[in-house]
Amino acid sequence: METDSVRPSGAGTSQRSPVIEARKLDLTFQTNDGAVQALRDVNLTINKGDFVSFIGPSGCGKTTFLRVVAALEHPTGGQITVNGMSPDEARRKRAYGYVFQAAGLYPWRTIAKNIKLPLEIMGYSRAQQDEQVARVLKLVDLEGFGAKYPWQLSGGMQQRASIARALAFDAEILLMDEPFGALDEIVRDHLNEQLLALWDRTGKTIGFVTHSIPEAVYLSTKIVVMSPRPGRITDVIESTLPRERPLDIRDTPEFLAIAHRVREGLRAGHAYDD
Amino acid sequence: METDSVRPSGAGTSQRSPVIEARKLDLTFQTNDGAVQALRDVNLTINKGDFVSFIGPSGCGKTTFLRVVAALEHPTGGQITVNGMSPDEARRKRAYGYVFQAAGLYPWRTIAKNIKLPLEIMGYSRAQQDEQVARVLKLVDLEGFGAKYPWQLSGGMQQRASIARALAFDAEILLMDEPFGALDEIVRDHLNEQLLALWDRTGKTIGFVTHSIPEAVYLSTKIVVMSPRPGRITDVIESTLPRERPLDIRDTPEFLAIAHRVREGLRAGHAYDD
Amino acid sequence: ADEVTLQLKWVTQAQFAGYYVALDQGFYEEEDLDVTILPGGPDIAPTQVIAGGGADVTIEWMPAALAAREKGLPLVNIAQPFKSSGMMLTCWKDTGIEEPMDLVNRTLGVWFFGNEFPFMSWMSSLGISTDGKAEMGVEVLKQGFNVDPLLQRQADCISTMTYNEYWQVIDAGVSPDELITFKYEDQGVATLEDGIYVLEENLADPEFEDKMVRFVRASMKGWKWAEENPDDAAMIVLDNDETGAQTETHQKRMMGEIAKLTAGSNGALDPADYERTVSTLLSGGSDPVISQEPEGAWTHQISDKALN
Amino acid sequence: MTLLIFSVVIWCAVWAMNRQIANSPDRDDRAARIFVPVVLGGATLFLWEGLVTGLGVSPVILPAPSDIAATFAASTAILWEDFVQTVLKGALTGYVIGCTAAFVIAVLIDRSSFLTRGLLPIGNFVAALPIVGIAPILVSWFGFDWQSKAAVVVVMVFFPMLVNTVQGLRETDAMQRDLMRTYAAGYLQTLVKLRLPAAMPFVFNGLKIASTLALIGAIVAEYFGSPTRGMGFRISTGVGSLSIDLVWAEIAVAAIVGTLLYGGVSWIEKVVTFWHPSQRR
């Protein structure tokens, strides 16, 4: 872990170097009953050490954008660079830790072995592997469950295991797609705190998809509000909250103001006339 | 629809007739590596027209309790009656509308045909079927999607279709297991309002599982807080909120007080020492 | 020793006693031959095996050999241990069949796989069609490998060999009086059965020729021995039966019947028998087995050297 | 010899072309999916031609495709007669009876878990019984004509179909069944509205397996006794009289018919189980 990495200074983001730059990004899926435009004219800069949340109605292209960043999907128009390279080059440099919307643990591996999977592929030594597994299991409160198989865990625990898997190796960019969806509020709060601490400690760049407005506001330095059909960015909100964020920051007027702006942006993407 | 049914009067619930009565309910699953006690000593009375939310950490037995009510699971101890009958008798009288945790639509039927499924089984006429389908599709904002197949819809739309399916026929008791889990806040708010209106209009008895504290407080006349290992009820909170609930009731001190009490009850069920 | 591979027409049984005796009694060894005997079976066409180089020499019936020759596989008869034909048609007496013309309008079981030619010739000589029951027609079934069709009366008559299937019918409890048999030999349509065949092109090779001379000599010695010691010969066959399913009684009886068929042959082909076979086959009605007189289908080149 | 070299070259060229097509964006086209295997088949036939003529293989061992095609064209009357006897009478009758019986019995025994647990393992044994052992027995029971062939086919297709259908009927997930329970749906309603639709992918799997078995069963059964027509009859006697080209013509008929049958079943499967993930792209 690069615990000794340069710690990003303050909440201002503009002076730091851009990690992800999307320019006029378009992505159209060809399906048998016509084309689906999942992303249109998406422009976004994410700087090193940013914590960027994506929020928007179901089907607005959040997952798709994350997948484009990770080179799992190829844009049909526009440009995107990651650290100045193409996403695919960055992928080959193993820049990404990705937490998928569904846990996606391999059922034939124990929790510990699931977490070791990326470490084996990236050639960590046995000792390093064990060390990392122990560390991340503790991080997500799953100590003692390493030897269990995924189906022996509840849905929430599985989701935490998949988060642990993404944190086990030292990816520069962490992409998380609704990681806390199936968790109850208390566990969610707890993991939010842990994630913030980790981000603060390591200075990783994080892309985070969520449906929860308070979660987005609490975690992010930048909130991207999207709207569907076709998927595009309708608002980008730079957070004015301090880097140090106790849970009760959620009751401050500043927090509520940002949340309000996000909610308005979100509402604009919906058709309800109330 | 029994739109002309007796409209329950006011928020006091004690004077109305009990629909579901559980006494000393126990349920133990026998698994190959030992018994799992999913419910222990559960006592609960739900009156006609109650809107009861169940909240509690993952694995505390919420789903199990709902399943016992619907006679999908049989208690290993204690008693439960529904309208004075056994749950199984009530099931045969078609008393239940059940929304499962996952959408569970039949992939070989279109959305409209999925919604018609219970209607076909219960012997509605063609004309009635079409009428009901149109009504509930509108209710969940899926007009125009009736002819699509489930896999052609996003996850959130599928969940709404499964809600529509449960609302299409006139069940006296509605059991809903995290129905709004995969929806974003705006859609969720919207559906919360719709659900409240429906409940108000029809006087149905509703059992509702959720992970969201505000949702539980906003919707319910009664909030049941559960805690795991073994699953039991730790708190039952009678809501003092009025029956008429605009969305902004969520900012009133009364609302926040109830939410606080729920959060405290929930926190007690977790092991975090923060 | 020189290696020789012999492909039999059918499974190990006393029908091939001479070769097994020659092997067992060391007659091949005396001629400095190392002989491998490959049993046949359903679906094994000896002609195809020899064409594919799977055997040097094969035991085949002349109709099949001549048919193969016309198909472009130049088989040559180099010796003919069997003088007479053992094939016959066996019928239930209670069906009222008494003479060949009574076969009309009946269901008959026939062996195919190249063994149907004598039957077809016979029917055409009688002027009976084989396209189904009719005033001048018979219904032909492709008979399997056993005599069940007769026993269960699915057919009025079936093909049998004097030395094999006929006795199975008897063994099933049927008394000979219940049956009536038509030997092809008696009907004047007999064709030559088990003969020794090789590929024509090989005969030009003196080394091969020499090998065959020794092979025929030893084989005929084996046949002599078998005729003189039928019971011992049957036991030798039994010892060589790897399926372990043959019975002693059956093989001893078969050996006795086989001896009647080999009697009268010293191993050399009698050209008169050949002519008779060819003319029978050529008269095969609308669909004759062979369409023209074969040439060079037999030779005394080997038997002359081997037997004199 | 030049033909041999030429055919090898052609074959390699076709392979290279297929590679191109397979990696092109049109690869999922219906036309491409048919074109690629067909030209490969054509090239392989040509290679066969080259090998047989180039190496001088005797036609009584392996005839050249051109000879087979000539025989095929010259013997259409015989081939048609055999097709009617073996395919239409023997195989199809047996296929329909066997699959229908297996399907009906599967639905019936499915109500009793005792019967299913008892019958399925035995079904696996019966499926492993060699037809060459069953065929002579059935021929002696049902006679020489197509009835015995149909009986052999029934025995062959019955258990694969039964096992697949039973498995398919159990394929509904717990939630789908629970939903029916909350509606207090009856057995028949659950069967028609839930379990049969859910079983269809498995039922079709069984039908596809059975379609390849049916033809083989009918042909093999003819080895153990038959009238003087039928594909199995012609093949078995053809080998004996060295009419190998006719044998191959019959094999070609079997392959074509088998492929059409399989393709037909697959096509119906596509229509019926359009909703299954394996049918979506």
Add this chain to the structure above:
Amino acid sequence: MKTAFPVLVVLAAIVALWYAAVAPMNIRTALDQAERAGAAVEPAGARERLEVSVWRLMIDNPDHVSEGYALDRPRLPTPVQVGEELWKTTGEMVLKGRAMSKRSLIYHASITLQSTLWGFLLGTTLGILGAVAIVHSRVMDMSVMPWAIISQTIPIVALAPMIIVLSAQLGIEGRGVPKAIISAYLCYFPVLVGMVKGLRAPTASQLDLLRTYNASQRETFFKLRLPASLPYLFTSLKIGIASALVGTIVGELPTGAISGLGARILIGDQFGTPLAIWAALLAAAILAGVLVTLLDILQRVTLKRMGMPT
């Protein structure tokens, strides 16, 4: 052993049905024999009886029904007769110390088993390699898969003689190799189809995960595709070994029918000893049962060690 009892009950029912069927199946033969032995039979004459149904014959000749249970050449032998024949050719041979004699079914089963195992080995290897190629290469998928299906519509019995002749021409000695080839021909297909399904079982998201790690094809194969395919592999191996056995027995007819269960069946047919056929058939079924059960145990052990619920 939750299945043992139902299986036994179903077996018992089958045996009972079988017993009941013996009487009508054998009544004609029994009456023919009785008549030859001088008994009065109604109606007299085998030809006349052909016109009468078996049920009528049983009613009219109740004394002779039992004789159908003790025929030498029954159309349908009784289970006891088959059992006795099986015992005579197996257990009794063992007791006499001649388990490996040519008259022992144990010997013949071992011959068949050998070819089956070779064919199985060859077939599964081909099937698995083919599946790997098909999953990794689109050309293979598009051009080979349809032909694999077509190959199974070709009656193997028609090819068998040519396989033998061709392998002889290629200088392959003995009949074991062609037998194994025929056996492999039947065996490879279920394995291929099952493995293609299995190797494609990983979901898009499971594959995406490895893409984010930039895992190589090799790593993807060993860490994802292979483990995900194992349940499919075992299922198809079980079908495959049964097919290999059937293939060997089919191959034993045209390969000289010298030894092996197939040869026993053929010789039993040719020499009119139905009991030998039935005994060989039963032996084949038992052999198949043993092989499938062994694979089943292997499957349970492996999947358990992999932590999969079975």
